[in-house]
Amino acid sequence: MDQIIECVPNFSEGRDQEKIAQLVKEVVSTEGVKLLDYSSDKDHNRTVITFCGDAKGVKEAAFKLIKKASEIIDMRYHKGEHPRIGATDVVPFIPVKNATMEECIQIAREVGEKVGRELSIPVYLYEEAATTPERKNLENIRRGEYEGFFEKIKQPEWKPDFGPQEMNPKSGATVIGARNFLIAYNVNLATDNIDIANKIAKAIRFSNGGYRYVKAMGVELKERGIVQVSMNLTDFNKTPIYRVFETIKAEASRYGVNVIGSEIIGLVPAKALFDVADYYLRIENFSENMVLENRIYE
């Protein structure tokens, strides 16, 4: 696969296996994409599908998925704990290899336009594809949820980017956009004191003066009797893993606490780990081109 764009659409159906299978089938049956993962949560009544491919492939698969969801999911009967505004709730496109953010923004626009026009579903562009600052943040768009959107959509500032300025009762509305790869990363501390985890989380997260691309909070791991700093790293190229890890180590030592270890949740791009090796080994001439597998799959 020369070009890798990841797409992680979220659907408002997490209980009916037959419907979930129909969605997954749309990915598997599309040329130029590869299904990486899918997982459903019954409480959330929601399914997340992860697939990747080239621009043409992800565009086609994303549209087919949104169309299929509009046929088999009816929001009028949807209940679940997770916030949502539509059958296809949110569709991010993520540049991974030989793809730029600009390309992913363009894909989000093209898919959004087609969804609005052919399926009569209102579409909002978010994150890097957002058309106003208020639409950058997903939660900002989604506030009010499906039920509240029948009113919210009438406000001039919430006119959709594509599609009709009225809710589609069966399918709701859909948020489509482009963002960086998100790494879910946790660092475990040799203490059961949640205050220390919370203080370190505050020290490193953007919202309190920390690193630009870190979201963090303290979490208790009751079974293990320890606490952890639980994070989302939203741009590992600009705020690399090793810098966050070393800062947490330094902050923890200020409390006389050791770092036990760390955890990666879900997937991590190879480059994020190469950067770690490059940093600690102080490699003078590192290039991704030195990696055997990169030569093979170039």
Add this chain to the structure above:
Amino acid sequence: MDQIIECVPNFSEGRDQEKIAQLVKEVVSTEGVKLLDYSSDKDHNRTVITFCGDAKGVKEAAFKLIKKASEIIDMRYHKGEHPRIGATDVVPFIPVKNATMEECIQIAREVGEKVGRELSIPVYLYEEAATTPERKNLENIRRGEYEGFFEKIKQPEWKPDFGPQEMNPKSGATVIGARNFLIAYNVNLATDNIDIANKIAKAIRFSNGGYRYVKAMGVELKERGIVQVSMNLTDFNKTPIYRVFETIKAEASRYGVNVIGSEIIGLVPAKALFDVADYYLRIENFSENMVLENRIYE
């Protein structure tokens, strides 16, 4: 590519571009393999080709190369600084991904048998494929070189593993085998004192009591006014890069010397770098399956 076996044959021709191109063409024209690199040295009068593929592909390409070399290279007229005993001098098979050493040993045997039978070239199996302890080491086999082999081959202990027990005057003999991936890795020291580099090299290399899979020597980098510990890591799974790097750092500090940085020469498998990231980040749950690209190219 599901399975990756690397093959790095060495040929006794490094000057005639037309002949070198004919060899490279044998790789490019074989299905199931990918050419990664080729480089020729005029002084050594020798060409090294690097390619990889699945078992079937590397077997076919390796045989085609040896056959072509037997047609276009005539050892009776070969001069060069590098030790050699044949037109195709040495052919290692290296397991990289979804391949075992046993499989590579089997490939070496099959190719060796066919070369002996169809091309009448004496073949010696070496390294992991060796049939006696004396044949494990390439230099041990190659001692005497092409010129001396007309006599050496007559000795019972140097009866070839395959092919006739007499030299092929035009093609010489060929060494075929299986080995681990070799990483050429150097660590640069903030001193111009070559004694320190030599002492550290002795501390870490196998031959003087150091790590089992490290070959090392001190080297002066005159232009930069520093010295380096220059190494071959012959099994990064058992003697990982980070352990060698940390040991050199500790040994250097004993002389009050800092480590400036390190260099990777040539290619490095992704796993060798993932291991480094895993170690320094103390990742508790690391698996290669977490790496996005491994999911895509599995």
